[in-house]
Each structure stands twice: as structure tokens, then as C-alpha cells.
Amino acid sequence: MPTPLELALTAPKAELHLHIEGTLEPELAFALAQRNNIRLPYDGIAALREAYDFSDLQSFLDLYYACADVLRTEADFRDLMLAYLRRAREDNVVHAEVFFDPQTHTARGIPFATVLRGLKAGAETAHAEWGMSTQLILCFLRHLPEEDALATLAQALPFIDEIDGFGLDSSELGHPPAKFERVFARCRALGKPVVAHAGEEGPPAYIIEALDLLKVDRIDHGVRATEDAALMQRLARDQIPLTVCPLSNVRLRVFEDMRQHTLPQLLAQNLCATLNSDDPAYFDGYMGDNIRAVQAAFDFNTTTWHTLLANAFRASFVPAGRKATWIAALDTHFAKA
Ligand code: HPA
Ligand code: ZN
Numbered sequence: 001m002p003t004p005l006e007l008a009l010t011a012p013k014a015e016l017h018l019h020i021e022g023t024l025e026p027e028l029a030f031a032l033a034q035r036n037n038i039r040l041p042y043d044g045i046a047a048l049r050e051a052y053d054f055s056d057l058q059s060f061l062d063l064y065y066a067c068a069d070v071l072r073t074e075a076d077f078r079d080l081m082l083a084y085l086r087r088a089r090e091d092n093v094v095h096a097e098v099f100f101d102p103q104t105h106t107a108r109g110i111p112f113a114t115v116l117r118g119l120k121a122g123a124e125t126a127h128a129e130w131g132m133s134t135q136l137i138l139c140f141l142r143h144l145p146e147e148d149a150l151a152t153l154a155q156a157l158p159f160i161d162e163i164d165g166f167g168l169d170s171s172e173l174g175h176p177p178a179k180f181e182r183v184f185a186r187c188r189a190l191g192k193p194v195v196a197h198a199g200e201e202g203p204p205a206y207i208i209e210a211l212d213l214l215k216v217d218r219i220d221h222g223v224r225a226t227e228d229a230a231l232m233q234r235l236a237r238d239q240i241p242l243t244v245c246p247l248s249n250v251r252l253r254v255f256e257d258m259r260q261h262t263l264p265q266l267l268a269q270n271l272c273a274t275l276n277s278d279d280p281a282y283f284d285g286y287m288g289d290n291i292r293a294v295q296a297a298f299d300f301n302t303t304t305w306h307t308l309l310a311n312a313f314r315a316s317f318v319p320a321g322r323k324a325t326w327i328a329a330l331d332t333h334f335a336k337a
Helices: 004-010 026-035 045-050 057-070 074-090 102-106 112-130 146-162 177-189 204-212 223-227 229-237 246-251 263-268 287-298 302-315 320-334
Strands: 013-019 093-100 133-141 165-169 195-198 218-221 242-244 273-275
Touching (some): 004 302, 013 242, 013 273, 013 302, 026 045, 026 074, 093 165, 102 112, 102 133, 102 146, 112 133, 133 146, 177 195, 195 204, 204 223, 204 229, 218 223, 223 229, 223 242, 223 263, 242 263, 263 273, 263 302, 302 320
Parallel strands (some): 013 093, 165 195, 195 218
């Protein structure tokens, strides 16, 4: 009989918290630097990997934005997306809702259209080759003013049919959700789902603001919710999905050690927690690596894995019929236990 770990690794999965810029592996970064005649400020792949020793979110973001400089052309964004989806498929990811940070690129003079067309091209190839489905979620950078986010939304409008939702990422502390109330209201008025990073490094109050002011459909991370009992009850009652990224949280020192992660508490209190990889190239961890690390720390049983993986399909932004098909396939998979 397969073990809970084997069942989890081989199950069909959805990934809902994944920054495409965070999938840039050093090998691809150097290949793109060469293709675009750019010098990366690191003496080779090993030296770059050695820099992946982060003390907090900001120390990671500094490197993440620096490496994104190698992404210049439509082909670069296509290759990035395709490389991620190829790798995710090895972990049996069948559906990915992918964040992208247009401001990181438009600030360097890369047109919005170049970014979007490249990412779309990669997603279309993965769909044609492997049947994988992808959605694109445009994230606003919260360390920049809301006016910049509004300008980015204006740039996105000609492509609005190709954008499946909006999000909020980058440096959390000092940049509360309240700062983005107007732009989120416009995104919602376009009929799009909205999400926000909250309660990663920031306090539970940021999660409450994201719910009350931004009216988000999901919370990204949300792992500090456990510090507020009333918030935990609300998240459970309303089944607000949390896109949890365990290896990211350990690598960015939100938790000292995986055994201190709050994922078991979230599940025990019946929150709709999901498992995701965030920035897998930087955190040494794709979906499968996250599953293995969580299992090493918590030894979840088959029922818990079934719930955790089904939550991602439930929390996805695809139509109800497709969700039901995926959940039925997952139920069949876990019936082997
Ligand atoms: N948090 C906030 N912003 C980000 C992250 C994250 O984990 N990854 C990429 N941008
Ligand atoms: Zn993230």
C-alpha cells in the first residue's frame, strides 16, 4: 500500500502561489544574461547560489529583483514560464495560477506587452504539449505608491481578457493593504478575483485589512493568523483559502524550523490551507520538495494530505465544473490508500 508521502507526491495538484520571477534558476539566469549581453554581478552559478542565504523577506527581494534584470525579451519570458511548467509537471502539478510582477519589468523599460505575450506563449506551449492549465495573476508591488499600481492597471487594460486576477506582493512590513484600497476596488469592478500577500511577516491585522478593505478572495501566506483567535474563527467559518508556502517561510526565517510552522494548526482548525512553492528557484523547493519537507516535520496521514491537496482545487479560480472533475480525480487517487 502506498505511504501518505507517496500518495501526496503522485497526486494531481494545483499550485496557487507561485511568482514566475521566483522560478528563475541560476542556470537560466546566466543563459539569458549571455543571450542578452548582460553581466550578472555574480561570478558564476555556484556564486549566485551561495547568495541564497536570506535573513528575511527583504534580503530575498533584493536578490530576486536584481536577477530579474536578465529578463528582457518575449522569448525570455516564454522560456521562463515553460521551464517552470516543465518542472512543476514532474511533481504532477496540472494547474498553476501564476503571479507576475509587471512593475519590475516596466520600470526597466520592458513593455507590458512583452512580458504578457511571453508568459502566455510559454503557458500555451505547456497546454498544447502536456495539457497543463495556467492562469495569470498580475501582482502590484506594495513598496511602490498606489499611483504606480493604478498606472500599471491602466497598462493592463488592453490585455484584460488575458489576466485572470490581481494580487499584492513585495515588502509587507510598513505597506499595509489599506494603501491599495482604490486600485483593488477597480480590479474587483472589472469582475476579476483578487488576492493579497498578508500575514507572512506582517501582523494578523494586515490579514483583516486585506479581507475588509481589499475584499480578497484568498490570502497569500496568512501563516500569522494563528496569533488571533477571532481571525482564525472567521477564516474557518468563511473558508477563506490561505496559500501557504512552507519552505519559503523557513528560508525567509518566518519560522526558525519547519516544526514551528503553523500549517498543522491551520488544518486542525479547519481552515482552507493549500500548499505552494512561492519562489522555488530561490528556496530550493518546488511542490514536491515542499511536500517532503512538510512530511518530514509533521508526518501527516493520508486524510490530511487528501484535504490539503483538495483545498487547492477548491480554492482555484477555475469554473466549478473543472474543479469538480479535478477533485473527483484526486478522490480516486486517494482511494488507493
Ligand atoms: N512575499 C512577498 N513578495 C514576494 C514574495 C513573497 O514571499 N515572493 C516574491 N515576491
Ligand atoms: Zn509570494
